[in-house]
Amino acid sequence: MHLHTCSINTATLGHRRPIEAVIEAVARHGFGGIAPWRRDLEGRSPKMVARRILDAGLGVSSFCRSTYLPAESATAFERNVEDNRRAIEAAADLGAMSFVMVVGGLPGSSKDLAGARQQVEEGCAALLEHARSLGVALALEPLHPMCAADRSCLSTLEQALDLCARLEPDGAAAAPAAGVIVDVYHCWWDPKVLEQIARAGRARRIVGFHVSDWLVPTRDLLMDRGMMGDGVIDLPLLRGAVERANYNGLVEIEIFSAGNWWTRPEDEVLATCAARMQSCC
Amino acid sequence: MHLHTCSINTATLGHRRPIEAVIEAVARHGFGGIAPWRRDLEGRSPKMVARRILDAGLGVSSFCRSTYLPAESATAFERNVEDNRRAIEAAADLGAMSFVMVVGGLPGSSKDLAGARQQVEEGCAALLEHARSLGVALALEPLHPMCAADRSCLSTLEQALDLCARLEPDGAAAAPAAGVIVDVYHCWWDPKVLEQIARAGRARRIVGFHVSDWLVPTRDLLMDRGMMGDGVIDLPLLRGAVERANYNGLVEIEIFSAGNWWTRPEDEVLATCAARMQSCC
Numbered sequence: 001m002h003l004h005t006c007s008i009n010t011a012t013l014g015h016r017r018p019i020e021a022v023i024e025a026v027a028r029h030g031f032g033g034i035a036p037w038r039r040d041l042e043g044r045s046p047k048m049v050a051r052r053i054l055d056a057g058l059g060v061s062s063f064c065r066s067t068y069l070p071a072e073s074a075t076a077f078e079r080n081v082e083d084n085r086r087a088i089e090a091a092a093d094l095g096a097m098s099f100v101m102v103v104g105g106l107p108g109s110s111k112d113l114a115g116a117r118q119q120v121e122e123g124c125a126a127l128l129e130h131a132r133s134l135g136v137a138l139a140l141e142p143l144h145p146m147c148a149a150d151r152s153c154l155s156t157l158e159q160a161l162d163l164c165a166r167l168e169p170d171g172a173a174a175a176p177a178a179g180v181i182v183d184v185y186h187c188w189w190d191p192k193v194l195e196q197i198a199r200a201g202r203a204r205r206i207v208g209f210h211v212s213d214w215l216v217p218t219r220d221l222l223m224d225r226g227m228m229g230d231g232v233i234d235l236p237l238l239r240g241a242v243e244r245a246n247y248n249g250l251v252e253i254e255i256f257s258a259g260n261w262w263t264r265p266e267d268e269v270l271a272t273c274a275a276r277m278q279s280c281c
Numbered sequence: 282m283h284l285h286t287c288s289i290n291t292a293t294l295g296h297r298r299p300i301e302a303v304i305e306a307v308a309r310h311g312f313g314g315i316a317p318w319r320r321d322l323e324g325r326s327p328k329m330v331a332r333r334i335l336d337a338g339l340g341v342s343s344f345c346r347s348t349y350l351p352a353e354s355a356t357a358f359e360r361n362v363e364d365n366r367r368a369i370e371a372a373a374d375l376g377a378m379s380f381v382m383v384v385g386g387l388p389g390s391s392k393d394l395a396g397a398r399q400q401v402e403e404g405c406a407a408l409l410e411h412a413r414s415l416g417v418a419l420a421l422e423p424l425h426p427m428c429a430a431d432r433s434c435l436s437t438l439e440q441a442l443d444l445c446a447r448l449e450p451d452g453a454a455a456a457p458a459a460g461v462i463v464d465v466y467h468c469w470w471d472p473k474v475l476e477q478i479a480r481a482g483r484a485r486r487i488v489g490f491h492v493s494d495w496l497v498p499t500r501d502l503l504m505d506r507g508m509m510g511d512g513v514i515d516l517p518l519l520r521g522a523v524e525r526a527n528y529n530g531l532v533e534i535e536i537f538s539a540g541n542w543w544t545r546p547e548d549e550v551l552a553t554c555a556a557r558m559q560s561c562c
Binding site: 106110111112113117144145146148149150153155156158159188189190191214216217218221231232233234 | 436514
């Protein structure tokens with residue numbers, strides 16, 4: 001796998017240095033793209049950061065990520081939608097082709113999962129036209145079911161693709177504005193993963209492909225992702241599936257690892273990512 | 282909810298005391314059943330334990346649990362199947378109507394999830410007739426996807442019901458020998474949970490209903506289940522669904538909680554279970 005087809009999600013480096021330094025390091029290690037977070041842009045103009053990224057010869061695989069949509073009050077829900085509208089504008093200014101929708105879980109003390117999912121659908125519907133008009137795809141990212149309560153009530157590719165089809169009928173647009181991110185960490189376990197990747201391909205919905213690995217044991221529900229090759233995910237299987245589904249965008253490396261990789265020097269992390277993309281993916 | 286319709290899985294008490302003492306305590310607190318583990322029977326005759334349980338006025342909601350099926354060699358796989366055959370005989374001697382199949386995950390250093398699932402299917406097929414002849418149901422328990430690597434490559438009710446239908450066609454028997462356990466902890470997040478519970482009911486496949494709760498945050502993938510009411514699961518919703526699906530067996534309380542409930546006095550845990558079954562379920 002050529003490194004110029006790979007992108008580094010800035011979370012992989014633990015957000016320890018300013019985005020300018022991270023852009024330089026990612027380019028120096030030979031990667032072809034970067035995926036910044038909103039926090040990376042604080043106090044900066046997205047257009048200036050876009051310039052830096054372009055000058056470094058990098059693409060932007062995605063812009064992370066949405067404010068959670070479900071809320072306990074209509075006012076708070078509207079605020080969340082509005083916040084995401086601004087973030088989609090920043091994504092456009094940044095030159096990102098997609099805005100990552102981590103949709104949120106149960107708001108406050110709610111146990112109403114169906115209600116949260118309904119809010120997600122309404123929020124996405126309210127954002128879709130704005131995203132389309134700016135040329136940014138809403139990249140719905142189903143998260144692992146262990147994140148259903150507090151991060152994402154969107155848990156499977158099937159569910160995300162059903163939602164996409166309700167928001168924007170399959171085949172209605174040559175380049176759909178509602179898409180999905182296939183993140184191996186979140187969907188490797190799913191008995192329907194290959195079938196749903198193929199379905200996503202037919203509907204041209206795959207707007208991102210994220211890699212990392214599932215460690216055994218996993219010691220933390222959020223912060224213990226593994227480096228490619230250190231876990232049990234059959235990465236070539238899933239990569240082959242997204243390729244057969246005609247995804248030809250950047251392969252994004254996103255590793256949350258507070259106890260391990262985030263404690264190591266940035267150059268070591270990037271060099272390891274580069275080596276593993278060639279040996280394990 | 283009447284306590285005589287509720288059962289205590291002995292894991293809820295942390296396996297701290299001999300089964301004879303646990304039977305006495307569960308009965309004294311007014312529960313209607315118990316679900317012992319194989320470890321509870323070590324050095325004892327299952328028939329003697331069955332007698333104790335009967336004398337205490339309790340039913341046996343299930344017998345826990347299978348040896349993991351997938352293995353790295355054919356010899357080891359056969360040994361796992363044989364081990365489960367013996368355990369099914371113990372389940373029959375114990376008077377359990379079902380034997381809980383926690384099927385296992387990836388064997389050894391394998392990344393072949395499809396292969397593990399194939400082994401599970403072959404193993405269950407090899408066990409089914411034996412179980413049927415002894416009047417014990419094979420109770421396939423899909424575990425939460427976070428357990429897919431190391432405990433259960435059976436992750437959803439849909440997947441488990443598809444497997445049941447391949448093992449034994451829907452409608453082929455008045456009392457199917459292949460069934461499923463609906464455990465709220467494992468399936469509450471699933472967008473298809475209500476649809477699949479209804480499907481399981483139509484095929485008369487529900488052989489167990491387990492309750493506990495999903496805590497936010499969850500600090501451990503295995504040992505941090507919550508007491509009913511302390512988490513985010515809509516227990517009345519799921520209980521209503523299994524009742525509408527004509528499940529009228531015992532409701533089993535199964536809480537793995539190394540850091541909390543297992544450190545508390547047994548009587549406090551049982552009294553709390555009893556109270557919560559009436560206030561939260």
